[in-house]
Amino acid sequence: MSHQSSLFDSYSIRRVRPPKNKIGTSAKHDSAISHVMGTATYVDDMLKPQGTLHLAVGKSKHAHARVLSMDLNAVKAADGVVDVLSFKDLPAKTDIGAVFDGEPLMVDEITEYVGQTLFAVVATSHRAAKQAVLQAIVEYETLPSVLTIDEALEKDYFVRPTHTMQRGDAQVALENAPLRIKGHIHMLGQEHFYLEGQVSYVVPCDDGGLEVYTSSQHPSEVQQLVAEVVDLPFHAVNTIVRRMGGGFGGKETQAAAWACLCGIVAKRHNVPVSMRLDRQDDMVVTGKRHEFANRYEVGVNESGQVLGVDMQLAGLCGYAPDLSDAIVDRAMFHCDNAYHYPAAHVAGHRCKTHTVSNTAFRGFGGPQGLLTAEYMMDDIAYTLGIDPLQVRLTNLYQNGQSTHYGQPIEHFDLATIINTLAEDCEYDKRRQQIIKVNQQAEAEGSDKRLGLALTPVKFGISFTVQTLNQGGALVHIYTDGSIHLNHGGTEMGQGLYIKIAQIVANEFDVDLDTVKVSATRTDKVPNTSPTAASSGTDINGKAAQNACITIKGRIIEFAAEHFKVAESDIRFERNHVYIGDKEDLTFAEMVLLAYQHRISLSSTGYYKTPKIFYDRSKAWGRPFFYFALGASCSEVEIDTLTGEYKVLRCDILHDVGQSINPAIDIGQIEGGFIQGMGWLTAEELTWDKKGNLASNSAANYKIPTAHDLPKQWQVKLFDRKNEEQTIYNSKAVGEPPLMLAASVWCAINNAVASLGDYKKNPELTMPATPEAVLKAVMRMQGVPWEINAKVDMATVDSLTTEDDSGIDDDRVMPQQVPHAKDNKPLEVEGQLADAQPDAVEHPNVSTARGPAHSE
Numbered sequence: 001m002s003h004q005s006s007l008f009d010s011y012s013i014r015r016v017r018p019p020k021n022k023i024g025t026s027a028k029h030d031s032a033i034s035h036v037m038g039t040a041t042y043v044d045d046m047l048k049p050q051g052t053l054h055l056a057v058g059k060s061k062h063a064h065a066r067v068l069s070m071d072l073n074a075v076k077a078a079d080g081v082v083d084v085l086s087f088k089d090l091p092a093k094t095d096i097g098a099v100f101d102g103e104p105l106m107v108d109e110i111t112e113y114v115g116q117t118l119f120a121v122v123a124t125s126h127r128a129a130k131q132a133v134l135q136a137i138v139e140y141e142t143l144p145s146v147l148t149i150d151e152a153l154e155k156d157y158f159v160r161p162t163h164t165m166q167r168g169d170a171q172v173a174l175e176n177a178p179l180r181i182k183g184h185i186h187m188l189g190q191e192h193f194y195l196e197g198q199v200s201y202v203v204p205c206d207d208g209g210l211e212v213y214t215s216s217q218h219p220s221e222v223q224q225l226v227a228e229v230v231d232l233p234f235h236a237v238n239t240i241v242r243r244m245g246g247g248f249g250g251k252e253t254q255a256a257a258w259a260c261l262c263g264i265v266a267k268r269h270n271v272p273v274s275m276r277l278d279r280q281d282d283m284v285v286t287g288k289r290h291e292f293a294n295r296y297e298v299g300v301n302e303s304g305q306v307l308g309v310d311m312q313l314a315g316l317c318g319y320a321p322d323l324s325d326a327i328v329d330r331a332m333f334h335c336d337n338a339y340h341y342p343a344a345h346v347a348g349h350r351c352k353t354h355t356v357s358n359t360a361f362r363g364f365g366g367p368q369g370l371l372t373a374e375y376m377m378d379d380i381a382y383t384l385g386i387d388p389l390q391v392r393l394t395n396l397y398q399n400g401q402s403t404h405y406g407q408p409i410e411h412f413d414l415a416t417i418i419n420t421l422a423e424d425c426e427y428d429k430r431r432q433q434i435i436k437v438n439q440q441a442e443a444e445g446s447d448k449r450l451g452l453a454l455t456p457v458k459f460g461i462s463f464t465v466q467t468l469n470q471g472g473a474l475v476h477i478y479t480d481g482s483i484h485l486n487h488g489g490t491e492m493g494q495g496l497y498i499k500i501a502q503i504v505a506n507e508f509d510v511d512l513d514t515v516k517v518s519a520t521r522t523d524k525v526p527n528t529s530p531t532a533a534s535s536g537t538d539i540n541g542k543a544a545q546n547a548c549i550t551i552k553g554r555i556i557e558f559a560a561e562h563f564k565v566a567e568s569d570i571r572f573e574r575n576h577v578y579i580g581d582k583e584d585l586t587f588a589e590m591v592l593l594a595y596q597h598r599i600s601l602s603s604t605g606y607y608k609t610p611k612i613f614y615d616r617s618k619a620w621g622r623p624f625f626y627f628a629l630g631a632s633c634s635e636v637e638i639d640t641l642t643g644e645y646k647v648l649r650c651d652i653l654h655d656v657g658q659s660i661n662p663a664i665d666i667g668q669i670e671g672g673f674i675q676g677m678g679w680l681t682a683e684e685l686t687w688d689k690k691g692n693l694a695s696n697s698a699a700n701y702k703i704p705t706a707h708d709l710p711k712q713w714q715v716k717l718f719d720r721k722n723e724e725q726t727i728y729n730s731k732a733v734g735e736p737p738l739m740l741a742a743s744v745w746c747a748i749n750n751a752v753a754s755l756g757d758y759k760k761n762p763e764l765t766m767p768a769t770p771e772a773v774l775k776a777v778m779r780m781q782g783v784p785w786e787i788n789a790k791v792d793m794a795t796v797d798s799l800t801t802e803d804d805s806g807i808d809d810d811r812v813m814p815q816q817v818p819h820a821k822d823n824k825p826l827e828v829e830g831q832l833a834d835a836q837p838d839a840v841e842h843p844n845v846s847t848a849r850g851p852a853h854s855e
Contacts, residue, residue, distance in 0.1 A: 005480070008513060011586040014575035021512035023502055023728055026663030030498045030517060031243060031491075042245055043199045043213050044276050053082060055261055055275035056129035058119040058136050059285065060111035063354040063691025064145035067109055067118065067138065074135035075121060080128030083269065086119040091267075092231035096260055098221065098253040100321040102159070103357065105229060105260055111140075112319035113356045114691045115285040117257070122265050126276065145354040147691050149293045149316050152351035159321045160350040165332055165619040167404045168343030173308025177299025181383055184296070185375045187368055187766035189316070190289035190361060190679040191695070193703050194492075196245025198255055198286060199276040202226075202262040209236035210263050215244045216255035217490050218530035223522045225256045226263040237263070242519035247492035248675070249360030252530045253322055254286050280697045288685060289361035290327055291316040292368040294335075296376050304380045304391040308343035311335055313369065317350050318357035324350050326464050327358075327365035333623065334369035336404060338414050338458040339377070339395040344404040354691055360532060362675060363735050366459055367742075371680075371766065374455055374742045375749075379761040382753055387431065388746070389454050393418065396456070406620040407460075411723040414456050417653050418631045420718075425633045425651040427454055434635070438754040447641040450648075451751025454633040455743040457654075459736040460624030461534055462612050468529040469609035469625075471539030475504060475547040477601040481588030483508070483515045488528030489540040490520050494734060495664035496536045502660055503541045503727060507548035509572045510587050525604075534628070534732035537660065539607055541727035547605025555590065558599045610725075626724045628731050630654035632673070632740035634710070636747040640755065640781075643774030647677070647744055650710035654740065657722035657731035669715050669737040676741030678704040681748070681768050748773060755780045 021027035034040035058075075060067075076084050087094065087106045097103040106117045118138065123129035146152050174180055201213040209232065216222045219239040227237040239259075244251060262273040277285065293314045299307045313331050317324035328348040335346055377395070381388035396418075397409045422428070434450045441448055463469050473487040485504050491497045497517040505512045522528065529539065552572065559579060560567040569580035577590040585593065595601060614621035632652045638645040652673065656665045682702045686694040695701040721729035745768055752762040755777060764776040775785050 008482075009511065011575065011588065014511065014586070018574055019505065019509055019511045021502060021505070023506045023660050024658070024662070027498055027502060027512055027661055029495050029664065030501065040243060042196050042243065043201050043215050044196075044274075046201060046213065048201065048272060048274055052272040052274055053122050053124065053265060053269060054126045054129050055265060055273060056121050056123070056126070056133050057117045057261070058121065058133045058138075060107060060114060060116040060118055061138070062111060062140050062142055063114050063147065064143040065111050065140040066143060067107060067111060068141055069139045070118060071137040072119060074137070075119075075132050078128070078132035078135055080124040081121060081132045082124065083122035083265070084119060085122070085264070090229065091264065093228040096225050096229065096256055097320065098256070098322060099325065100160070102320040103322070105257060110143075112354050114693070115356060117285070120261050120265070122269070122273075126274075145691055147353055147355060147687065147689075149291065149314050149351050149353075152316070152353055153314060153349060157352045158350045159317045159352045160325045162350070163329060163332065163348045163616070163619070165346040165405050166344065167341070168308070170308045170310045170343045170345035173343035174297060174299040174310060177307045178301050179383070180297060180299050181379055182295075182297045183376060183379045183761065184294065185372055185766070186293045187291065187371060189291040189358060189685050190683050191283060191685060191701055192246070192248045192250030192286070192288070192361060193701070194244070194246030194248060194250060197277045197279060197282040198251070198258050200255070200259040200262045201272065201274045202259065202266040203272045204266045204270050207236075208232075209238065210266060212237060212239045212259050212263065214239060214241060214255055214259045215251055216241055216259070217244070217247045217249070217252045217492065217532055218255070218528070219490065219520055219522050220526070220528040221253065221530065222256050222259045226259050229260045230263050230267045237522075239522045240519050241490045244490065244492040247490075247531075248362045249364065249532060250286060251492070252360040252532050254359050283696045283701070284693050285356060287318060287322060287357045287359035289679065290324065290358045290365065290368065291685070292331065294368070294372040296372060298376055298380065300380055300384075302384070304384050304386050304394050306339060306341055306380075306395050309341045309345070311344070311346045311372065312349070313346065313372065314349040314351055315365070315368070316353055316355070316358065318353055318355045320357040321350070322357040322359050324358065327360065329365070329464055331365035331369035333403075333405060333460060333464070334366040335372050337370045337373035338397055338456040339373055339392070340397050340401050341404050346404060355687065362672065363738050364533065366735065367676065367679070367739050370457070370739050371742055371745070374746055378746060378749055378753075382758055382761040385759055388750065389422070389427065392454075392456065397458070405614075405623070407622045407624060411626070412629075413655065413718070413720065414458060414629050414631070417629055417655060417718055418454065418456055421631045421633055421651060421653040422454060424653070427452070427633055430635065447639050449638050449640055449751045449754050451636045451638065451747040451749070451754065452633070453743045453746035453750050454631060455740075455746055457628070457630040457736055457739045457742070459534075459628045459739060461538065461628055461732045462609055462623060462625045463529065463533045463535060464614065464623050466612060466614065468533070469535070469539065469612060470529060471543040471607050472525040472528065473500075473540060473543035473547045473605040474524050475544060475551060475603055475605065477551060477591050479588070479592045479595050481510070481514060481586065481591050483510075485515055485517045485544060486521065486524045487517075487540040487544055488520065488525045489536040490531040492531065494536070494668060495661065496531065496540070499537050499660050499664060500541055500544050504544050504548055507545055507552065508587060510575050534734035534736065536734065537730065538726055538732055539609065541660075542607035543605040545605065545727060546607055547603045550603040550605065551601060554599050555594050558594050558597060559590070562593075562597065626722060626726070626731070628655060628733070628736040629718070630736055630740055632743040634743040634747040636744065636751055638748060638751045638773055638777075640777045643770035643772070643777065645681075645748055645751075645770065645773060647708070647710040649712040650714070650743070652715045652740055653718055654715070654733075654737060655718040655720065655731060656733045657720070657726065658729045659717055660728060660730050662717060665717065665733045666715050668733045669740070672735070672737030673740045674704050674709065676738035677708070677744050680741050680745040680766055682708070684767055684769055752776045752780055
């Protein structure tokens, strides 16, 4: 076994240089080349054997109804259909609620949102299954539905009990305050819009078990739920996740249902089963970021310092609990953002509605709490006529203070970050220039206004459910010196795999290319936590490091005895192992020698986050290991005539501790910022009055593009080690940057406020679409949004009659125009094969395109 793989540098080359891509270097993503070349394999790319079955689901058409009957005879008779399953066919557990029950895999009698699964069709192709679903005849008895937060609050309709946090006597503080300000802010949800939709592929094993390939952030939860619905022990189900084409929280709990359906069918028919959701189905049947309607009353003194706060946060949770308890809790934890509330009362409501169950989304409720604090700071500033940044600095936490839930404030560098950023981007100078430009625009009658805002971010890092703050890893070293790594984290494009690989390479001081990370598998690392809460590198990196320390300790103990030297004289450096001044061996030679002397070269590693606790009954504790910090300054231009805006410039300074991989971290900051900007400015979820999602495709839901980037953009890392003992003193970087986008929304708010000489807080909603900006501008100008014109009441009456459209008509319906008949196409020689032979032989040429000719 003397051959050295040509994929690696020879050890003669390694000897004369430090290891490649150590900690702190910008190593490229481990799948970067395959992503760009299109060769990276996702679940739906896997080659599947002949005989693989495909699934599609029949969906409810009503938000709240009793299913009276389902005639599925035509579905069963459709071409390619092998089987049809409904609730009565489920073999074991029927509820797949992630934390609390309430999420049936299929509807038994009552449907609670449009799109809920009524039945599943098993067919020989994806298209055949989709076509067969349309043949179902379902009769409903419609029931009253609750579709908004206001309705749920009025009826005390909640998926979980209300939770409160309290410090001091907020009511007394408000009564004694020189000035009391009330406000409210409504923010819509957000579609995850991952590039790879929900998908699963399940293969039955010869021992009666199942192999589950899924695009999930939580392999262990998928393993356990699949086992429960097919009545198997957990060890008989193995879940495998190599990569996801994006997740953002949407695949933390809501990837499980499709794997469960595939598992049931695979067990029932003993053949591989595949299922994927088309984009429009995905958008309709999966949850979003929670919509929130938040209210506050704040008491302040003459300088704008907060004396007491009373807040109500109300999240729209959908029909089932899902993760809403923890999400609303995190919104409550972050409703202070970076500001000290001496007295506070915070209530969090979990509103039940007859819509799809909302779920985790990058930030996990934190952004909805944080933006409430930022809007409140703007309200204070404009009410008192003070620069908003000054109000923010006045209320900023100081070391030694504590949050409204009892967590001590330590190592708090946010004032330094803000002041450094403000100086670097010349905030004060630009503020004065913008005020003058806006005054001149008003004098000249220009429609353009500029806005500027600098906002901070303080985001707690840890799962708020203490149990989840643990991770595991498995490390093998082979006798050629190559290293195999497996851990409980999943890769969704964020660069977790490459970071953990760098950690392992760093522990042995070897080149990164000697480390291979394999797919996350529940048969290698059990009982994994979801890759969420920005904790992927923190917990899995520490677990991998601990595995390396175990193996390294064995090798050092052996070498000390073998070469008769002290353990302290043995060093792992530059791809070699140095034995004091006696000898040096290549890493591969040392590993082989250890193996020949029967030293174990494999180890598991484990880590649990220290210091954290939270007593929910008292709403008091330390739920977070540390806080990630950052600040951003954005400048925008709005058009007061149309509401359109441009982001002219953005400067970001973000704290990632001692960065493990600066390029990956900066990429996460940029991506998170743009995703947050999309939520706050462009992405508008709309529902009709019957609970149907209107923004249900890429055609009517707008995500940010390259054209929406700030024209001038600078991202810098705040160079300071984390004071807590995280992996190499780094800090989490997944979720916190999303909230840096608050500066864009606040800058738009600032531009609108200029119309009132910065003395009134605009009524700007989230997202601040051009229409929302124009509404805020017109309110500021005292102009009614509704157009006062003579109305043809006869026409209006004809349009507002009740019908089944679910939408209030706001335009005259087009006249019915007779169309010409389709021409019969000329016969062509040869035969075209397709799952729709009739459509190919006699295509409907009135459509934009004919049927697809492949799967």
